[in-house]
Amino acid sequence: MTQEEYEREQAEIERLINEINRVVDENNRLTVEINQALSDISVLQNNVVSLHNSLEPRMRGVSGEVEFNSEQTQAVSQAIQELSTQYFTFKALSTASKNVTQYTDEYYTRFSYYNKLRRITLGYVIGLDSNFVSDKNMRQVVEKAYLQNSEYWLAYATMAVMLWASDEQEAAKRALDKAMFINPQRASLYFMLINLRFSRNETARNWFINYMGRVNPSNLGDEWQYLLQSYLAGAFGEDSGFQAEVGKYFKKMIVQSEATTADFNKRFVNRSYSYMDNYLHQTKENFAYLKGTCSDYDALIKTLSSAEKNAVLAKYYDDLLNEEDERGENIFQRIENALYSLINAYDGDELEVVKKIKLNEHIISAQGDQAAAQKKFEEEFGRESNKTFADLLTDWAFVEDSNITPLSVRRFAISCMKDWIYKGFEKHAQMYREKVKNAYTFNVDGCEITSTEDDFDQGKEKIAQYYQKNKWKNILADKFVKIYGLIAIAGMLLLIVMGVELAKGQFSPIALTAGILLVLLGVFMFWRQSVAMAEQLKEKQRLSIQRFQHALEELGQWRRLFEAEDSELSDLQAALMQFGTIEE
Template sequence: MNMVQVSTADLTKLGRMVAHVADTQSDLQRKQDLMQSSIGVVADAQDRTQQDLLELKRDFHEYLRRDELRHNLQVAHTEILQVRQELETKYGHFGEVRRLATGTLQALDVGIVSHGTMRSLTEELMLVTPRYWLAPALVAVAAWIRDDPELARKALAEATRRDSDKASLFFALILRRHQRNAATARWLRQYTARQDPEKLSREFTVILDAVSQGAFGHESRPLVMGQMSIWYDRLSGESETVDKQIARWAELIDTYRRPVDGRYQVLSEISPTWPQLKELYEGATVHGEAEQRFRAMFTGPVPQSEDLRERVDDILDGLVTGYDVEESPLRRKEHELQEIVKAEGDKDIATKAVQAARPLHETTVDFLTLISNAAVGTRDSDASLGTRRFAVALAKDWIVQGAGRLEAANVSAQPAAVEFQIEGWTERIDTTTREDDLVAGLADHIDAETEAAVSRVRFVGPPLNSAIAAGICLIFTLWAALAHNPGLAVFLLIGAGAAGAWSGFQARGLPAKRAELRKQGEQRKAVAVAQLRGGIAELVDLRAEWERELASATSLRDFLNRLNEVAFAGPAPDQRRGA
């Protein structure tokens, strides 16, 4: 009887302890719910922090890039000043002679400069520029004007010794300026006879200038046009030479790219094919841009004076102001630095521009390259607008073929399919792919991932082991009670209650976890589908724009093929009827 009473008291105590354990478990559950809420807040904060770090990383790289461009720009500006100072120091005296050249002729036209002053100036320049061809040429002109044949012959011989080609053109133009047409033809005949069409010097651009501006008379124009036609036909038969011009025009036209519109943000984010698509679109824009530039070049009249002497003076300016061979290294360096400035410090863009303009700085070039140089029309090509028109009309076949190569390369580079990657889902899209099928595939992929995550939320592992342990403890509790060992029974019962309560708590949280995973899955799916539809829409727009840009290649060809070089060879103002 006493034993039974003790056992009943113990069981009552055990009941109170189990109730306390239950209260403790309830409190633990509330704390765990609070902890899960706090974890969610921390996770959101972590996501925001991660996004902030990514933005900070992008901003940092952008800052480094801007700093690099700013540094390159500052260095280029500084070095340009140094190069120009060196040019002024070494060749500044050349500029004095150049400024005197056409000014001398124009001053003598109006009779306001005496022969003595002219002689003094030219002979002084002869002393300060001992290697420059223009100084003795001016001495010869001054001697010719004041009728001093002996000095004129000596100065003429010295000028031709220093640079026979430039001196020949100089005297031919001066004679033409005074309408000494027969003498002009003799100088030009002598000049052209010495020329190798595969190694022409840069000053041959002066001949193109004279043809386009109508500065030659009856005796000279057929001679020059005939010689150029022979050279053109001869070099056009050399496939390697022609191919070089076609490749050059393709390279030049390819620099006319316009950047892709910034509105294509989704496609650039979800498609690994985006770099190829961007390259494809920008490569197609060159045809429309090239046509705009050529049309602008051929729009409006070429400003030309009706005075023969003024036309010749313009050409003389181009001849005497063009830099000489010894200045070339510094001029090339100046051009490279100017391209860096033009590209706002981007050396990659500057390098491409320098590469495209490299033939302009060659000491000697073949006749076809010289035509292309004149057609390009940069500051260093010394070509007037009329000359550029004439040269483009001559080079139209190479331009058309160069643009054709770019068009063909662009079409062949079009990817057979565009790859999309969203939330671990990858698909290749071509013209036969349906948008609804893509959406369904992406949704199924995310649903499958979500269900896989939900299926992993099961009553397994520690919670299951805890439930089994609780059951075992209950069995041993019964055994201890039957064995009249109340202390052990109480201990085992407490253990069974604790294990069972914790296992039950974990089991009650499983549905909430599964619901949360499904909610997150639906959110992922909605965002991913929106990205997919946005990417498809942008892809359709990009393809349409690409096709429109590429269609400009046909318009460019039609425009160029209508050009006729004969129409851009100007008549001489003093011989219009016979020209």
């Protein structure tokens, strides 16, 4: 070995010794840091325990608050939805009420002189018979309308009577012709009744013949009801032959209607069914648990409302039968009553305003349900204009306002067709009975159950299975569980990064401490929150089962109410059968 090689060897040995010493120093430093880290971890462990003891009660409270607020938010959302519905209902009712006031004011403003003429007409007839009417009392008002070229037939008809009473034959003839030109059907009946009132029976018969000569059997007018009212009241009774002749004609028309009208009975049954179906009635019963859980709640309420119509209409027909009809003590009063009905009948433009009032009144009766109100309105006023006697009978049987159709005529129509009316009501009952199910579908916190009111145990088991199946899905859906899980994952990622950095010869005690802290905190709080959520789910399951039980109890209550109301159909039949026959 040369001197040079020896020196290089010694230098390398010295370098290696220095490197070893440096590594030893580094190892000692790392040992100190590791010992310090272990000490910090021990401190960290104690801190985590303290943090848990301090944080867990607060987090439980926060979790409970969140759950409570979640339920409250759901309740508030439902309340807002109901409030929105109530707002639109209130708006519809408010608008309808405003319209009723507006159109009523329009009616009494625009047609006030119609009513004045009607009072004068009836008063004049009564007063003329008593010989205490003078031209100055009433004639001036009628002359004013007459001279203004009114389009109201009654002004000219009444003027004709006044002129006839004062023996102004030529002027009376002009007024009569004008009345006959404007409304020949009502004017003919008016003059017939006026002549009957003053025992001018032959002239009255001529006016009856005049009226019948203008009749088109396929296009009868509403004034037919006043002719029928007169017959039913015995207004032709002073001339028994005249009374019998009119009676035979009516009976003949009924027989002809049954024989010539296609599907006459079927038509009446269908109209009866439509009348009951569109009758405005809403049950006052409320089922809170069914409303919140049963998918068919609206159908249940509608079906119960339909069944309740049996008792409502039974009372209606009882009241109609027992309503006092001022028939009059003698034939002259009965003629005056028929005359009163005729002259109080709504004129064309007048009826259009009345229709607007009726529609808005129906909206109010339907609690803001404009669709139901419109159906009811169409049921009353939406029929074809060209009517046969069968069509008129059908209309009269279902009119609810004696201002539109006299009470005696309504009773007569019901008496004629009561059997077919009841068949229509039976058809309606069959319709709503078919909608009743043995089992209904419930949605309890996302769990769908089809059950009868007697299947509580099966439903309870299904709810328990549903919660068990979706346990972890519900737990992992919790916000705090997600947050704690992300904290643990963040700690793990930090430790992985630290491992990579350590392999590169770099090390950070602070990062290591933070990573371990995040993992410990995240895993621990994830576990605690999962346990808390599991307890909450158990309580939620208990409440769901309780809510389902209450819903089934209400379903049983609903079914008992429905069956009781459905049985009232026999009372409705009895109420209808009280109405007599045509001969009676």
